[in-house]
Amino acid sequence: MNTSKSEQMFEAAQRVIPGGVNSPVRACRSVGCDPLFIERAAGSTVTDVDGNQFIDFVCSWGPMIFGHAHPRILAALRETMEHGTSFGAPTPTEIELAELVVDALPSLEKVRFVSSGTEATMSAIRLARGYTGRKVVVKFDGCYHGHADSFLVKAGSGVLTLGIPGSPGVPDEIVRNTISIPYNDEATLEQTLRDPALEIACVIIEPVAGNMGCVSPAPNFLKTLRQLTAELGIVLIFDEVITGFRLSYGGAQQFYGVTPDLTCLGKIIGGGLPVGAYGGKAEIMDQIAPDGPVYQAGTLSGNPLAMAAGIATLGLLGEDGFYDRLNAKADSFAAGLSEIAERAGIPVQLNRVGSLMTGFFTETPVVDFNSAMLADTDRYGCHYRQMLSRGIYLAPSQFEVAFISAAHSDEQLSKTLEMTEWSFKKLADK
Numbered sequence: 001m002n003t004s005k006s007e008q009m010f011e012a013a014q015r016v017i018p019g020g021v022n023s024p025v026r027a028c029r030s031v032g033c034d035p036l037f038i039e040r041a042a043g044s045t046v047t048d049v050d051g052n053q054f055i056d057f058v059c060s061w062g063p064m065i066f067g068h069a070h071p072r073i074l075a076a077l078r079e080t081m082e083h084g085t086s087f088g089a090p091t092p093t094e095i096e097l098a099e100l101v102v103d104a105l106p107s108l109e110k111v112r113f114v115s116s117g118t119e120a121t122m123s124a125i126r127l128a129r130g131y132t133g134r135k136v137v138v139k140f141d142g143c144y145h146g147h148a149d150s151f152l153v154k155a156g157s158g159v160l161t162l163g164i165p166g167s168p169g170v171p172d173e174i175v176r177n178t179i180s181i182p183y184n185d186e187a188t189l190e191q192t193l194r195d196p197a198l199e200i201a202c203v204i205i206e207p208v209a210g211n212m213g214c215v216s217p218a219p220n221f222l223k224t225l226r227q228l229t230a231e232l233g234i235v236l237i238f239d240e241v242i243t244g245f246r247l248s249y250g251g252a253q254q255f256y257g258v259t260p261d262l263t264c265l266g267k268i269i270g271g272g273l274p275v276g277a278y279g280g281k282a283e284i285m286d287q288i289a290p291d292g293p294v295y296q297a298g299t300l301s302g303n304p305l306a307m308a309a310g311i312a313t314l315g316l317l318g319e320d321g322f323y324d325r326l327n328a329k330a331d332s333f334a335a336g337l338s339e340i341a342e343r344a345g346i347p348v349q350l351n352r353v354g355s356l357m358t359g360f361f362t363e364t365p366v367v368d369f370n371s372a373m374l375a376d377t378d379r380y381g382c383h384y385r386q387m388l389s390r391g392i393y394l395a396p397s398q399f400e401v402a403f404i405s406a407a408h409s410d411e412q413l414s415k416t417l418e419m420t421e422w423s424f425k426k427l428a429d430k
Helices: 004-016 071-081 092-104 115-130 157-161 187-191 221-232 249-257 304-316 323-343 377-389 410-429
Strands: 036-043 045-049 052-058 110-114 136-140 176-181 200-205 235-239 261-264 275-281 349-354 356-360
Touching: 004 036, 052 410, 071 304, 071 410, 092 110, 092 304, 110 115, 115 136, 115 200, 115 235, 115 275, 136 187, 157 235, 187 200, 200 221, 221 235, 221 377, 235 249, 323 349, 323 356, 323 410
Parallel strands: 136 176, 136 200, 200 235, 235 261
Antiparallel strands: 036 045, 045 052, 110 275, 261 275, 349 356
C-alpha cells in the first residue's frame, strides 16, 4: 500500500502542529504506525490522500450513523449555507432542533446547544455545582468526558491510550474536588455517595462506557446509581456523547429505562458537525444565564449549519425500524467475529451494546477499567496494522469503540470478517 503522500503530510504537520495531529489518538502511536491523512469519504468508506480506500469503522468516532456525506444531510447544509454560515444570534433552526431533542430524550425539558461534547460536559458540571452549592464531582475510572480539568483524573480515551496518568497544568485544588471510583462497583459507589464528609454536587457517567473500549453497565448498576443520587440530592449526569441517538432514539436512558437529571450530547445531533448540547430538568436548566446566575456562552452555539444538519439527521433516525435494522446488522457481524476468534484460538472478549463494540485481546471478561487494562495492546496494534493493509479502517487504539453504520453493506461486513479471520490466523502463528 502506497502511503507516500500521507508520510509527507505527517512530516509537514509535525513542523506546525504539536505531534502532527489536532487530537492525540490520531497520531497512531499506540498501534505502531503513522497516521493516514484522509481526503474524502462517502457512505461507509474513507479515502486517503494516496487514493487508498478503506471500510470505515471509526465513523468520525460515532456520529456518522448513516455513513459519510449522506445526501439529505448535505442538501440541508447547502441550503443553509446559501444564507450564511454563522450569525452569533438566535435562529429558527435552533428552536426546531431543540424541540426534536427535548421530545426524544426522557430526561430533557430544556436544552442548551454548545460547540462540542467537552463543552457540554464542562458546562453541565458547572451547572450542577451552581444548582447544589456543592463542589465535588464523582466520575468513574476509565470514563472520558472530554479534556476539561475536572475530568482528567483516571480518564479514558486518549489519556488511557497514551498511558498518561493525568495531565500537567491541572491544579491540585481542582483534582481534589474530583473523585474517580470503579465502574460497575455498587459497594464503592454507595460508600462514596453516602460519605458525610464529601460535598458531592454530581455524578457523571457514560451509561455505556465507550472510552476504555465498550463496557456495558452491570445489571441494576444504573438503577442503583439513580436511586442513590435521588435520595441524596446529588445531580446525576449521563454523558451520552457516544450513546445519545446511537443506542435508541431516546439514547441510553431510554434503552435502560433510567432517567438522569442532566444529559450531555455530542456530534451526532449535528450530523457530525462541531456541536454539543446539555439539557435536563427545567428547574436545573433555569439556573443558566440569562435566567439564572450560572454563566455559559459561546459565539458558535446553535450554529445554523450544525442545526440544519442535526434536523436532517434526527429526521432520518426517526424513521420506523431504523434501530432494529442497525442493531440486527451489528448483531450478525459481532456473532461472526466471535466465531472467527474461537476458530483461531485467539483470546478475545467481544463487548457489544447495540451498534457499539470492542474486541479486547484478553482472556478475562472486561467489566471495568482494571480488566480493560489486561488487554494485549501490542497484539491489537499488530491486528490494526494488518487490517489497515487489507483496506479496513479501525480505531487506532485498543481502548476505543468500533461503530457500525447504516451505510455498511453486507458485502463490506463479509469482507471485514474475511480479513479478520486472515489477521487472527497470522496473530495465532506468532
